Each structure stands twice: as structure tokens, then as C-alpha cells.
Amino acid sequence: MNGGNILSLNITGTPSLTTFTIQNATYFIDLVLVDSGTDNVEGLPTGLTNALETVDTAVSIQTDRCVGFYRLRSLYELRLHAQAGCDYFLKTLTSIDNFTLTNAADISLGLSSLKINGSMILENSVLPSGVNDLAPVAGTGNTIDLSQVTSAGWDLNITSNSNVDIDFGQLESVDRNLAIQNNTNCTFNFRQLTKVGNLLTTDNPNTTLPIFSNLERADNIHLRGYIDTSDGPNIFPALTYVPGTVMIEAWNSDFNCSKLVAQWHDRIINNLTCNGTDNGGNTADGTGNIIDTSSSESRSSLSQGAWAGIGVAVGIVVLAAIATMTWLVVYFKRRLHKLEIAHPPQSPQAHPGEEPAPLYQSERAEIETAPIIREKPDDHVREIYVPPTVAEKPNDEVYEMATEPTELQA
Numbered sequence: 001m002n003g004g005n006i007l008s009l010n011i012t013g014t015p016s017l018t019t020f021t022i023q024n025a026t027y028f029i030d031l032v033l034v035d036s037g038t039d040n041v042e043g044l045p046t047g048l049t050n051a052l053e054t055v056d057t058a059v060s061i062q063t064d065r066c067v068g069f070y071r072l073r074s075l076y077e078l079r080l081h082a083q084a085g086c087d088y089f090l091k092t093l094t095s096i097d098n099f100t101l102t103n104a105a106d107i108s109l110g111l112s113s114l115k116i117n118g119s120m121i122l123e124n125s126v127l128p129s130g131v132n133d134l135a136p137v138a139g140t141g142n143t144i145d146l147s148q149v150t151s152a153g154w155d156l157n158i159t160s161n162s163n164v165d166i167d168f169g170q171l172e173s174v175d176r177n178l179a180i181q182n183n184t185n186c187t188f189n190f191r192q193l194t195k196v197g198n199l200l201t202t203d204n205p206n207t208t209l210p211i212f213s214n215l216e217r218a219d220n221i222h223l224r225g226y227i228d229t230s231d232g233p234n235i236f237p238a239l240t241y242v243p244g245t246v247m248i249e250a251w252n253s254d255f256n257c258s259k260l261v262a263q264w265h266d267r268i269i270n271n272l273t274c275n276g277t278d279n280g281g282n283t284a285d286g287t288g289n290i291i292d293t294s295s296s297e298s299r300s301s302l303s304q305g306a307w308a309g310i311g312v313a314v315g316i317v318v319l320a321a322i323a324t325m326t327w328l329v330v331y332f333k334r335r336l337h338k339l340e341i342a343h344p345p346q347s348p349q350a351h352p353g354e355e356p357a358p359l360y361q362s363e364r365a366e367i368e369t370a371p372i373i374r375e376k377p378d379d380h381v382r383e384i385y386v387p388p389t390v391a392e393k394p395n396d397e398v399y400e401m402a403t404e405p406t407e408l409q410a
Contacts, residue, residue: 220244
């Protein structure tokens with residue numbers, strides 16, 4: 001086949017196919033290579049082993065063959081059922097949305113740095129017990145080297161693996177869920193993980209759960225299994241805040257809950273459920289029992305976050321009340337002023353003998369603002385002369401005259 005772009009290629013169920021050649025293909029929408037050719041390391045038909053070395057872009061690739069993707073740099077989904085001893089040469093691939101990796105023991109992905117934008121699944125990677133005594137085929141032995149993966153935008157699920165060491169040594173964040181479940185006789189490396197949405201590690205027999213020495217923030221944490229105590233009881237030394245619940249179900253009886261209880265008292269952990277020794281004096285016998293702080297009232301005060309929330313709420317209520325009162329005062333003043341302008345009060349006339357009606361406020365204001373007549377500065381008030389009056393002499397009597405007085409002449 002010759003061509004620059006092939007939209008879809010599906011080679012499935014052709015174990016007897018011996019020759020197939022692709023030249024100059026650079027782009028695929030869907031590429032499926034499953035159950036084709038022999039089952040050895042060079043398990044593809046002649047001409048197909050290196051036929052994909054020119055592909056640089058694809059939407060979806062699914063294969064269980066040993067294929068080298070030498071130039072692949074843009075890919076949405078990769079479903080890889082790996083073959084032991086194979087090198088997939090994914091060095092140029094720096095980001096991918098969804099990655100499913102199956103049977104990943106003793107392979108080399110050849111990654112340089114990989115960012116998972118969506119989700120990753122690592123599953124069903126099984127080696128026989130005692131594999132460490134065997135010479136590794138691809139130089140990885142029982143280690144699944146994914147240390148080049150730096151982040152997962154959604155979920156990371158690690159499930160149903162056996163007798164392998166799983167290395168995510170450079171992984172820094174998983175935005176939603178990190179689930180480690182149903183793995184047997186495995187070890188894990190997550191020492192650089194700083195942030196995770198929900199951390200869930202449950203039902204991993206003969207497996208020591210990983211140490212999260214740099215974990216700072218998680219929404220919820222649930223650990224059930226054998227907990228590594230080599231660094232002491234403080235399994236989350238860098239933890240700053242867990243708003244949800246931390247639930248620890250230790251299978252080893254020597255696990256100590258004291259550091260977790262101290263972090264709960266310091267309000268780093270919101271709710272804590274832990275079984276182990278030294279539960280902060282809250283158990284009857286001090287060992288092997290569960291301390292559940294989800295409804296405890298032993299902390300006498302609210303958390304700093306709660307106090308901050310209360311302070312903000314009170315401030316908002318006070319400001320709203322002040323703004324409401326100010327608005328009401330201004331509104332009613334304007335309303336009253338408009339009413340006085342539209343309907344001025346009338347002063348009733350007083351009838352004779354009646355007292356005048358009291359003045360309204362507006363009338364009083366008008367009178368009070370009238371000009372005042374003042375006395376001229378140089379004028380003085382002088383006393384008015386009153387002539388002396390003749391007073392009646394005491395004990396005098398008035399007598400009638402004998403004759404009537406005649407009229408005076410003009």
C-alpha cells in the first residue's frame with residue numbers, strides 16, 4: 001500500500017498473514033492490528049514490523065503486536081496489549097488523551113515525558129512468582145517503568161497486576177481518581193505525587209501500599225491493606241488539607257494512628273477514621289480499635305475555614321442591612337418631598353373670636369426666612385414726657401353750684 005494518509009486500517013484475525021507493506025503513511029483515524037502474524041517478538045508480517053515508522057498522527061491505535069512508533073507525536077487514544085520483550089519507541093509522544101496498557105511486564109515504551117490529558121488504565125500485567133531470579137528479556141525485569149508519566153487529567157486505575165514493581169516516580173498530579181485495586185504481590189512508587197482528587201487503595205493481597213511522602217492535597221483518602229511503616233507513623237508528612245474523609249484500614253497490627261490524629265486535631269484532616277495503635281486516647285484499650293472523628297465533638301472550636309466563612313457571611317449581612325436602610329431613608333425623603341410639591345398645604349382663615357390655626361412646617365419656614373427689621377444704629381429710645389396730673393384732694397367733697405354756668409363766649 002502506498003499513500004500519504006490512510007483513514008482506517010483494520011487487520012484482525014489473520015495469523016497466517018506473512019507479507020504486508022505500508023509505505024509513506026503519516027496519518028490514521030483508526031489503526032487496528034490485532035491477532036495478526038506469528039506470536040514471537042517479530043510478530044508482524046514481513047514488511048509491517050517497521051512499516052509504521054512514518055506515522056506521526058493518529059486518532060486511535062489498537063494493537064497486540066510489537067510495533068515501533070518512531071515518529072508518533074499526536075495521538076488521542078492508545079490501547080496497547082503489549083508483548084514481553086518489545087520496545088515500542090514512543091519517545092516522540094508527549095501527550096495522549098486516553099491510554100490503556102495491558103500485559104506491560106518486561107517491555108519498554110521508550111517514553112521521554114508523557115502527559116495523560118484524560119485517563120490511564122494499567123491492568124493484567126502478570127509475571128510468575130520468582131521472576132526476579134530470571135534474566136529480563138528487555139532489561140526491565142519485573143518493573144513496569146512508567147516514571148516518565150507526569151500527570152493525569154482525569155483518572156489513573158491500576159488493577160489486577162501480579163508480581164511486578166510499578167513505577168510512577170515522576171507522577172505529580174491526578175485530578176480526579178487514583179485507584180489501586182486487586183493487585184497481588186506488587187510494589188508501587190508514587191513519591192512525587194503532590195495532588196490527587198480521591199485516593200483509593202483497597203484489596204491488594206501480599207502488597208505493601210505505597211508511601212505518599214509528598215502528597216499535599218486530596219479530597220478523600222481510603223487506604224486498606226498493608227501500610228508501609230518504614231518511615232514511621234507519619235504516612236502523609238507533607239499533607240496540608242483534606243476537606244473530605246481520611247479512612248485508614250491497616251492490615252498490619254503495628255500501624256500507629258497518632259500522626260493522623262494529630263493532623264485531625266490541627267484541622268489538616270476534616271474527618272478521620274483509623275484503626276491501629278495509639279488512637280490519641282480515644283479507644284478503650286489503645287490498640288486495634290477504630291477511631292471515627294466524622295461526628296466527634298472533641299475539637300472545641302470551629303476550623304479556620306469555618307470561622308472565615310462565618311466572618312465573610314456576617315460582613316455581607318451587615319453591609320446589606322446598611323445599604324437597605326440607606327436606600328429606604330433616601331427613598332422616603334424623596335417621596336415626601338414630591339408629595340409636598342404636588343399638594344402644598346392650605347392655611348385656613350380664622351373667624352372672629354377664634355384662634356388662628358397653627359402654621360404648617362412649610363409656612364413657618366417661609367416666615368422664619370423673611371427679612372428682619374432692625375433698629376437704626378444711631379437712634380436711641382427716649383422717655384416720652386407726661387405732664388403731671390392733678391390728683392383729688394383727700395376728704396374734699398363736690399358741691400352743686402347755685403347757678404348753672406353760662407356758656408362761654410366764643
